[in-house]
Amino acid sequence: MNLNSSWCGAEGFDLVFIETMPMGDIDGDRTSQYLPLSIVRANLERRYTLAPIADNTGGPARYTRCAETGGRVGFITPMTHNFCEACNRVRLTCTGTLYMCLGQDDAADLRTPLRASEGNELLHTAIREAIGRKPKGHDFIIDRRHQRPAVKRTMSVTGG
Numbered sequence: 001m002n003l004n005s006s007w008c009g010a011e012g013f014d015l016v017f018i019e020t021m022p023m024g025d026i027d028g029d030r031t032s033q034y035l036p037l038s039i040v041r042a043n044l045e046r047r048y049t050l051a052p053i054a055d056n057t058g059g060p061a062r063y064t065r066c067a068e069t070g071g072r073v074g075f076i077t078p079m080t081h082n083f084c085e086a087c088n089r090v091r092l093t094c095t096g097t098l099y100m101c102l103g104q105d106d107a108a109d110l111r112t113p114l115r116a117s118e119g120n121e122l123l124h125t126a127i128r129e130a131i132g133r134k135p136k137g138h139d140f141i142i143d144r145r146h147q148r149p150a151v152k153r154t155m156s157v158t159g160g
């Protein structure tokens with residue numbers, strides 16, 4: 001396995017992988033798409049020295065520094081290392097739907113309270129109520145017994 005390290009290093013890019021997540025109805029067998037990053041990392045470490053670093057870009061990636069190239073290599077591991085315990089994110093769509101978790105179907109309608117009055121009190125109440133329902137995490141499972149997606153909507157509905 002090759003890090004494409006010289007190109008990334010020369011261009012100043014990070015290298016970040018992400019594990020596939022069971023979102024949206026798709027054709028095909030997800031188990032054939034799923035590669036645990038624990039295996040990818042072990043393969044990389046046969047050739048490169050990856051030391052954990054504390055860098056944080058505000059996203060879910062956990063970073064390492066590659067000693068041989070000086071480049072930063074990030075891993076996003078929703079499956080092999082669930083990072084939900086530190087999550088404070090919600091997503092608001094352009095139609096006013098607030099999703100409290102990428103991995104759950106629950107959502108709150110903010111458009112109705114927004115349009116219901118000139119003031120913000122109804123909207124604030126709806127947001128507080130929605131945040132109170134934010135789940136502790138996803139229920140993603142990818143194996144041969146769980147072929148259906150954890151949530152029906154695709155990532156593009158919610159945004160990244």
Ligand code: SF4
Pocket residue numbers: 083084085087088089100101102103104135136137138
């Ligand atoms: S699955 Fe939900 S709780 Fe976990 S990191 Fe994503 S949005 Fe946050």
